[in-house]
Amino acid sequence: SQTIHQWPATLVQPVGSPLSLECTVEGTSNPNLYWYRQAAGRGLQLLFYSVGIGQISSEVPQNLSASRPQDRQFILSSKKLLLSDSGFYLCAWSENSYEQYFGPGTRLTVT
């Protein structure tokens, strides 16, 4: 069966520091991968998606970037965090381009 992992689970970082969040999927090949951000009490905003290694599409302009160095690995990064980057970050995968399955999420607080 497929599983999706995210780490770290929680992170507190100062403004201006770098960021790296990692997501890995097991039990599937060539999945579509997605990064979402959820602000407190709000819905999900799609940040990036990837249909293959090295293929990254951005939905909104922002301070963040994404990379997919391996088939089942998806990384969310920033060179310098802003206060507005605080939120709950969810990674998801999809096999058939329909339903998506989500990881446990990372709670990021920028201080």
Place this chain on the structure above:
Amino acid sequence: AQTVTQSQPEMSVQEAETVTLSCTYDTSENNYYLFWYKQPPSRQMILVIRQEAYKQQNATENRFSVNFQKAAKSFSLKISDSQLGDTAMYFCALPYGGSQGNLIFGKGTKLSVKP
């Protein structure tokens, strides 16, 4: 452009009773899927139920069922015999973007099940 609207920010229901969450959407596609996701306090998003637009029969998963009205572009979720563990945010979602399989989510309905 696709849109998803959930008009009930919060709802509450007594344990063992039935509750219906509303969702309306807009899409230019003829064949598509619709989803309901649940986000409990742990905040992990869990797929609850899926409906294929070309199927007239409403989807059912145990205590969860949908009322899908394609012409009205309505997709409501009914939870029967509500349990305390059903307390969560519920999001309606619609795919867009073709093969990318991107989802657009509604703003969510916060459901509280009271003992």
